[in-house]
Amino acid sequence: MTARVGEHVMVIGVGSEFRRDDGAGPAVIDRLRGTVPASIELLCSDGEPTRLMETWTHAAVAIVVDTVSGGDSAPGTLHRFVVPEPAGDQGNPLAPGQQQSAAAPASSHGLGLGAAIELSRVLSRLPALLILHGVQGEAFGFGQRFSPAVSAAIDDLTARVRADVLSVSAS
Amino acid sequence: MTHKHERTLATAGIARVEGEGSLYLRLTGDQVEEVRLDIYEPPRFFEAFLRGRSYHEPPDITARICGICPVAYQTSAAIAIEAACGVRIDGPLADLRRLLYCGEWIASHSLHIYLLHAPDFLGYPGGIELARDQRAIVERGLALRRAGTAIMETIGGRAIHPVNFRIGGFYSTPTQSDLSRLVDQLQAALEDALETVRWVAGFDFPELTMEHEMLALSQPGSYPIENGSLVSTDGRAFGAAEFEEQVIEEQVPHSTALHARLAGSDSTYLTGPLARYTLNSQWLPPRAAAAAAAAGLGDSCRNPFRSIVVRAVEVVCAIEEAIRLIGAYRQPPVPNVHIEPTAAVGHGVSEAPRGVLYHRYELDEAGTVVSARIIPPTSQNQAAIERDLRQFVQVQLGLTDEQLAHQCEQAIRSYDPCISCATHFLDLQVDRT
Numbered sequence: 262m263t264a265r266v267g268e269h270v271m272v273i274g275v276g277s278e279f280r281r282d283d284g285a286g287p288a289v290i291d292r293l294r295g296t297v298p299a300s301i302e303l304l305c306s307d308g309e310p311t312r313l314m315e316t317w318t319h320a321a322v323a324i325v326v327d328t329v330s331g332g333d334s335a336p337g338t339l340h341r342f343v344v345p346e347p348a349g350d351q352g353n354p355l356a357p358g359q360q361q362s363a364a365a366p367a368s369s370h371g372l373g374l375g376a377a378i379e380l381s382r383v384l385s386r387l388p389a390l391l392i393l394h395g396v397q398g399e400a401f402g403f404g405q406r407f408s409p410a411v412s413a414a415i416d417d418l419t420a421r422v423r424a425d426v427l428s429v430s431a432s
Numbered sequence: 433m434t435h436k437h438e439r440t441l442a443t444a445g446i447a448r449v450e451g452e453g454s455l456y457l458r459l460t461g462d463q464v465e466e467v468r469l470d471i472y473e474p475p476r477f478f479e480a481f482l483r484g485r486s487y488h489e490p491p492d493i494t495a496r497i498c499g500i501c502p503v504a505y506q507t508s509a510a511i512a513i514e515a516a517c518g519v520r521i522d523g524p525l526a527d528l529r530r531l532l533y534c535g536e537w538i539a540s541h542s543l544h545i546y547l548l549h550a551p552d553f554l555g556y557p558g559g560i561e562l563a564r565d566q567r568a569i570v571e572r573g574l575a576l577r578r579a580g581t582a583i584m585e586t587i588g589g590r591a592i593h594p595v596n597f598r599i600g601g602f603y604s605t606p607t608q609s610d611l612s613r614l615v616d617q618l619q620a621a622l623e624d625a626l627e628t629v630r631w632v633a634g635f636d637f638p639e640l641t642m643e644h645e646m647l648a649l650s651q652p653g654s655y656p657i658e659n660g661s662l663v664s665t666d667g668r669a670f671g672a673a674e675f676e677e678q679v680i681e682e683q684v685p686h687s688t689a690l691h692a693r694l695a696g697s698d699s700t701y702l703t704g705p706l707a708r709y710t711l712n713s714q715w716l717p718p719r720a721a722a723a724a725a726a727a728g729l730g731d732s733c734r735n736p737f738r739s740i741v742v743r744a745v746e747v748v749c750a751i752e753e754a755i756r757l758i759g760a761y762r763q764p765p766v767p768n769v770h771i772e773p774t775a776a777v778g779h780g781v782s783e784a785p786r787g788v789l790y791h792r793y794e795l796d797e798a799g800t801v802v803s804a805r806i807i808p809p810t811s812q813n814q815a816a817i818e819r820d821l822r823q824f825v826q827v828q829l830g831l832t833d834e835q836l837a838h839q840c841e842q843a844i845r846s847y848d849p850c851i852s853c854a855t856h857f858l859d860l861q862v863d864r865t
Binding site for chain 2: 277278307310312315376379380383403404
C-alpha cells in the first residue's frame with residue numbers, strides 16, 4: 262500500500278528512554294529526524310493502549326517501533342510484522358493474535374501494544390496499514406545504555422523503518 | 433503432599449519489561465503462612481539520576497517515571513523545589529495546576545475503571561472482550577478519558593509527559609478561550625461520569641473490610657488533589673516537611689521496594705482513592721457528593737473492591753472541578769513566578785491518582801540538586817495490599833490455584849498498583865504444604 266497525497270503517515274517509537282533496551286523505539290525516532298519527508302509524523306509513546314489507539318486512529322499508515330521481549334530469538338534480532346496480516350504459526354513475537362487480554366494485567370501500567378492493537382481492531386480504529394518493527398531486547402534495567410546486541414542492531418532497525426516509510430510515502 | 437509451581441498469569445509478545453511484579457503465597461493446610469507482593473519500584477533510580485541536576489529539571493525528569501501520572505510527579509517536584517526556595521504558587525497559576533491535575537485524574541481513573549477493573553465484575557477476561565460485547569460502554573469510557581487528556585494537552589502541551597509545566601508555573605498559559613473550548617466536552621463528560629457511577633454501583637462486590645489506618649491529603653474547603661497537608665483516620669495531622677518523620681520506610685527481604693508504616697505504629701496504612709474519600713468525602717463538589725450518596729458509599733469506604741465506585745465518583749469530582757476552574761479562570765499576567773535558587777531543603781506532596789506522592793529536594797546555593805527523595809503511593813501501600821491479600825486468601829483456600837490466582841489478581845487490580853510503568857505481567861507462585 263502507498264499512502265495517497267495528503268494521507269497521514271506516522272512513525273511511533275514505543276518505550277522508555279530510561280529502561281536500556283526498551284528505549285530502542287524512541288532512539289529510532291531520533292535517528293529518523295531529518296532523514297524522512299517532513300510530512301511524516303514522528304512520535305514517541307509509552308505504549309499505553311488507548312493513547313496509541315487515539316494516536317493512530319486517523320492515520321492511513323502507522324509504523325510502530327518497539328522492543329521485543331520473550332520468544333526464542335537472539336538479542337538484537339529484528340522483527341517486522343504487518344497488521345492485520347495473519348500471524349501464521351512461526352511464533353512471531355509481534356503477532357496480534359497473542360492475546361494481551363487473555364489474562365488482564367494487574368495494573369493499568371501493564372497494558373501494552375498488544376492490547377492497543379486488539380482494542381483498535383475491536384473498535385474499528387486500526388489504520389489502513391499498521392506495520393510493527395521490533396528489536397529483540399535483553400537488558401531492561403534502569404539506565405540509558407543499550408545492550409551490545411541492541412546497540413549493534415539499532416542502525417539496521419532504523420534503516421528498515423526508514424525503508425518502510427519511504428515505500429509507503431506518497432511520491 | 434507438597435506441590436509447587438510457578439505460573440505466569442499474563443504474558444504478551446511485546447513487553448516493556450518482564451517480571452517486575454510477582455505474588456508469592458505460601459499455604460499450609462488451611463492456613464496462609466506467607467503473602468509476598470514483590471513490586472519493582474522505579475523512583476530509586478531517578479533519585480540518583482537527579483543529583484547534580486539543575487533545580488529546573490526535576491519536574492521534567494520525574495514526569496518520565498510514570499506515563500499514567502506524569503502530572504503528579506511534576507506537581508510534587510515543583511511544590512518541593514518552590515518550598516525550598518521559599519515560594520508558594522497561588523492564584524490562577526495554582527488553579528491551572530489543579531486543572532491540569534484534574535485532567536490526569538479523569539484520564540487515569542477512566543482507563544482503570546473501563547479497561548481494567550470493570551471487566552472483573554462483569555465476567556470478562558479484560559477490557560478488549562468487554563469492548564467486543566459492549567462497545568458503547570467502552571466508547572463511553574474512552575470519551576471520558578479523552579476529556580481528561582484534552583485538558584492535559586491544552587495546559588500541558590501534550591498528554592504524556594507534559595512539556596509546558598515548570599517550577600514557578602508554566603512556560604505559557606492558555607487564554608480563556610483556549611480553556612472555554614473544553615467546556616462542551618467536559619459537560620458531556622460529566623453526564624458520562626455520572627452514568628459511570630450508576631453503572632459501577634450496580635456491580636456485585638466481594639466482602640472485604642480492611643482495617644488499615646488511612647492517609648490522605650487535606651485541603652479544607654475542597655477535595656484534595658494538587659496540594660495540602662496530611663491527615664489520617666487515626667487523627668494524625670502533619671505537613672509535607674514532617675513526612676519522613678511520620679512515614680517510616682523499611683527494607684524487607686523479598687522486595688526492592690521499601691515497605692512503609694506510620695511512626696508509632698507497627699501496622700500497615702493505606703493511601704489512595706479509598707483514603708482520600710474516607711477522609712475528605714465532605715469536600716466533594718455537589719454532583720459528586722450526590723452521586724456518591726446515590727451509589728450508597730456513605731461517608732467512608734473500606735472495601736478495596738468498591739474502589740471502582742470511589743474512582744468513578746472522583747472522576748465526577750474532577751470534571752466538576754475542571755468546569756468550575758475554567759469558569760473562574762483569568763489568564764495571569766505572567767506565566768510563571770521567578771524562582772531564585774536557595775540552599776535549602778523543600779518538601780512537596782500531592783494526590784496522585786493512586787495516592788499521596790511525596791518529593792524532597794536538597795538544593796545548594798546555585799540551585800543544584802544535592803539529594804532527592806521520592807516516595808510514591810504504591811510503595812506506601814505495598815504492605816497494606818499484602819495484609820489485605822492475606823485476609824482475602826484465607827477465606828478462599830478452597831479454590832484451585834488457578835481460581836485463587838484469578839481472585840488475587842482481581843484484588844490487586846482494586847489498588848491499581850504502579851508496579852512499574854514498564855511492567856507487563858504478574859507472576860504468581862503458590863506453595864501448598
